[in-house]
Amino acid sequence: MIHLKSPEEIDVIARGGAIIADFLVEVRPRIQPGISTLQVDSFADEFIRSHAGALPAFKGLYGFPGSVCTSLNEEVVHGIPKADRVLEDGDIISIDVGVKLDGWCSDSAWTFPVGEIDENTRHLLEVTEDALDRAVSATVLAGFVGDIGAAVVTRVEGTGLSIIRDLVGHGVGREVHEEPQVPNFGRAGTGPALREGIVVAIEPMLSCGTFEIQVLGDRWTVVTKDGTPTAHFEHT
Template sequence: MTTLIKSPAEIDKMRTAGRLAADVLMMIGEHVRPGVSTDDLNRICHDYIVNVQGAIPAPLNYRGFPKSICTSVNHVICHGIPNEKKILKDGDIINIDVTVIKDGYHGDTSKMFFVGQPSVLAQRLVKVTQECLYKALALVRPGCRLGDIGHVIQQHAQGNRFSVVREYCGHGIGAVFHEDPQILHYGQPGTGDTLKAGMTFTIEPMINAGTHHTKLLPDGWTVVTKDHKLSAQWEHTVLCTETGIEVLTARPDEDLSFLTGHAS
């Protein structure tokens, strides 16, 4: 692994990009309702990022991706492409994944939203997936091993009779959208590379209600559960600090006071 330690100036830029990405998720919430298309959500986010924030939506044209955000509904695990035909309906769950570029640096985050009244299973899956993320965040500090992060996510998901997607993972991030290290969401404690202060990366567990098996659709982007059962995901961009963690994409609608050394 090539460990990319960020300078204080780079970290300041990442704080700004992370805050902007979080702001997009806060803004879009009121628009997530039955009858709205995922393309509507894409347009609203695109306009906000470009015209209000003066930033760049990183997914747009990234390796050919045609939209400014990812919208993954129900059994879509990740990289769902917004389109005008996908209309949200009561009971859906949707992950909105936002990455912005500001002054050359990336902020990457995603959040689950309920459309109307979700099923009990959907609510439990979304809750457990967020708990998986939070348990992983709580481990981040210098000396933590990547296998420790994967293990705590896997244990909590499987302990609740859910499964962890293995083909897609978190990643280092900075001036480059995806860089080392890869952050697997399963693993053995005490294994893998060691975290160091100044590292910035995403943790973004994808948890399935059924098996962990996935299928890539012909569009080359959309990943779905092979058994067509629900999937959920939450994501933050984080900084490993000398004392613990700083969540660069923290939102005002969540309580992260449990984190060691977290700068709020």
């Protein structure tokens, strides 16, 4: 069931999103070779909790151990922050952040370059970020969920990149994950109608190779089957 939110509830969700946006600005200069993903997680935890009423929404969610997800290179999502997972020049890191503010959730992700990255990887980041922008622009009152995925497909076609198909966006509210699902592919004019009060997280995930994924032995980290780099950009 899709739960519609009131303007007041949406305002709280937006304020949680603003905390995430500020965090992503603050963490950017810290993304340097030599920093561990656990250090990123610790900074995120401290930053989020410094705002009255805010908590890391991912901490303990389904048993996840971190405050944020830190996914490197071929890791698509749900990378676990670790002290021995150290960033190196040429890496990319996707930081997926959830905030619960006064009982309402916000969710966002960004993929950052570490030092100097190659042109193929830079192309991956640029296309994925632009796909998010276009998908957000396609999210309009009286539209359809299928319009969002169609916008992603239109941007990605002809780029040589693949859309990760088995991971999708979602509704957001009291819970991090609610209805409706928001696939990164689809046909315009199909799927649930976008009504006033619907709140969704839109999150295109692209790879330089296959769209096929698998879960590592930690039962969290999702990687591309061929080991090619991936990017993940998300807004609520």
